[in-house]
Amino acid sequence: MQVGIIGLGVVGLSFASVLGSKGISVIGMDSDFQKIEKIISKKSLFFEPKLESFLKKALSKSLEISSDIEKIVKNCDLIFLTVGTPKSKSGFIDLSMIKNASKNIGVSLRHSTKKPIIVVKSTVVPGTTTNVIKPLIERASRKKAGKGFEIIANPEFLREGNVIDDTLKPHLVVIGGSNKNSVNRLKKFYSKLYGSKIKFMTTNTQTAEMIKYANNSFLATKISFINHISSLCQSISGTNIDEVAEGIGVDPRIGRLFLNAGPGYGGSCLPKDLETIIQFSSKIGVNPVLLKAVQQTNDLQIKQIVQLIEKKLISVKNKRITILGLSFKENSDDIRESRSIELIKILLRKNSKIIVHDPKATKNVERIFMNKITYANSLSEALLNSQCVVIMTPWRVYTKLNNNDFQKMKKKLVIDTRRILSRKNLNVEYLAIGLGLN
Numbered sequence: 547m548q549v550g551i552i553g554l555g556v557v558g559l560s561f562a563s564v565l566g567s568k569g570i571s572v573i574g575m576d577s578d579f580q581k582i583e584k585i586i587s588k589k590s591l592f593f594e595p596k597l598e599s600f601l602k603k604a605l606s607k608s609l610e611i612s613s614d615i616e617k618i619v620k621n622c623d624l625i626f627l628t629v630g631t632p633k634s635k636s637g638f639i640d641l642s643m644i645k646n647a648s649k650n651i652g653v654s655l656r657h658s659t660k661k662p663i664i665v666v667k668s669t670v671v672p673g674t675t676t677n678v679i680k681p682l683i684e685r686a687s688r689k690k691a692g693k694g695f696e697i698i699a700n701p702e703f704l705r706e707g708n709v710i711d712d713t714l715k716p717h718l719v720v721i722g723g724s725n726k727n728s729v730n731r732l733k734k735f736y737s738k739l740y741g742s743k744i745k746f747m748t749t750n751t752q753t754a755e756m757i758k759y760a761n762n763s764f765l766a767t768k769i770s771f772i773n774h775i776s777s778l779c780q781s782i783s784g785t786n787i788d789e790v791a792e793g794i795g796v797d798p799r800i801g802r803l804f805l806n807a808g809p810g811y812g813g814s815c816l817p818k819d820l821e822t823i824i825q826f827s828s829k830i831g832v833n834p835v836l837l838k839a840v841q842q843t844n845d846l847q848i849k850q851i852v853q854l855i856e857k858k859l860i861s862v863k864n865k866r867i868t869i870l871g872l873s874f875k876e877n878s879d880d881i882r883e884s885r886s887i888e889l890i891k892i893l894l895r896k897n898s899k900i901i902v903h904d905p906k907a908t909k910n911v912e913r914i915f916m917n918k919i920t921y922a923n924s925l926s927e928a929l930l931n932s933q934c935v936v937i938m939t940p941w942r943v944y945t946k947l948n949n950n951d952f953q954k955m956k957k958k959l960v961i962d963t964r965r966i967l968s969r970k971n972l973n974v975e976y977l978a979i980g981l982g983l984n
């Protein structure tokens with residue numbers, strides 16, 4: 547089958563790189579020429595482990611990059627829609643890119659003899675594939691779904707920092723569609739790609755779309771739950787949140803994953819998807835009390851970190867504060883909805899002097915704060931004369947910090963929001979999210 551991928555963001559580019567690296571004939575398309583140029587020159591658009599080497603391999607084998615949607619529609623049997631569905635000003639998802647792509651697919655389909663299967667991988671609220679995307683393609687192509695094309699919802703669950711491994715080995719493939727033949731063709735494609743052990747879940751389009759939101763909402767709920775418990779631990783002398791997580795995580799009904807207390811969840815998915823499902827829920831008349839509490843708990847985490855700093859420094863005004871880690875998670879340079887950005891904004895409002903360090907994300911942060919903060923080129927520069935250091939992102943390099951590194955701080959105050967250091971080994975004042983003081 548000739549495969550087409552429309553939209554070369556995190557999901558589209560990873561998928562195209564994996565398919566191409568395996569020799570599957572694939573055309574990747576994006577309307578952004580700058581993006582296309584960079585990809586053709588074998589450069590990934592963002593930092594992501596393994597992606598660039600897979601991209602290189604794919605381009606040397608069977609991945610073709612194009613800006614021409616017509617080429618995809620006229621040549622491909624399987625067309626994956628992986629365009630972004632970012633947050634709009636109201637907080638709800640912005641469907642303009644996916645609507646635009648759907649119309650363009652329809653226009654190209656009008657005079658085509660192919661009957662492609664269009665697979666919606668982008669995250670969209672339940673009902674969108676059937677009630678928005680399908681009619682747009684039908685109107686523009688003047689062809690009916692089932693006759694001129696098929697449509698399937700197939701949400702994606704990959705994690706940033708892990709995109710290649712997750713694309714190579716997903717925990718589940720969810721396929722939502724009403725036409726048995728096209729569902730089976732897509733299953734066959736994935737079985738060939740992933741082997742016979744791959745788990746499938748087949749359902750209708752709206753349930754498939756709902757699974758994606760339920761998945762991300764549940765992950766956010768787990769994080770806010772453990773963050774809430776961690777706040778309790780912080781107020782109970784001697785308690786340790788990681789041991790609590792370990793203890794409850796052994797219960798198979800709970801599980802240990804996503805129970806790491808920290809500064810709250812960030813990124814391009816969890817905050818956006820939670821806000822969207824909250825608004826969607828209200829729109830259809832279901833009061834989203836639980837999910838709102840999850841969101842509020844997440845917002846509280848950053849305020850708590852500020853309180854910890856203020857408790858020790860009394861006032862943060864004119865104090866030199868070091869922030870270690872700017873990306874929303876380790877192994878990524880993505881700063882979308884990063885809690886570090888929120889923390890910097892609050893501290894700047896309180897007139898602190900901020901110096902930041904990150905192995906990969908500094909350039910992205912410079913675009914936001916320009917000369918309002920200082921960007922350190924090394925850890926020693928970041929810590930020099932600092933009155934407080936806050937570890938925000940658990941990059942590996944920060945796990946190796948020791949007494950020597952903190953030597954040149956003006957006040958040796960370490961706030962570890964991810965508990966990656968051990969209090970026992972440190973000759974500093976050490977505070978952490980989720981650890982009760984003695």
Ligand code: UDX
Pocket residue numbers: 702703704705706707762765769803804805806807808809810811812813814815816874875876
């Ligand atoms: C998420 C989903 O995991 C993925 O399935 C979906 O396809 C996209 O959204 P991602 O945004 O890449 O993936 O990051 P994830 O690993 O889920 O982490 C999200 C945020 O939660 C990060 O800020 C992370 O640091 C935080 N987190 C995660 C915690 O604070 N504690 C945890 O235990 C786990």
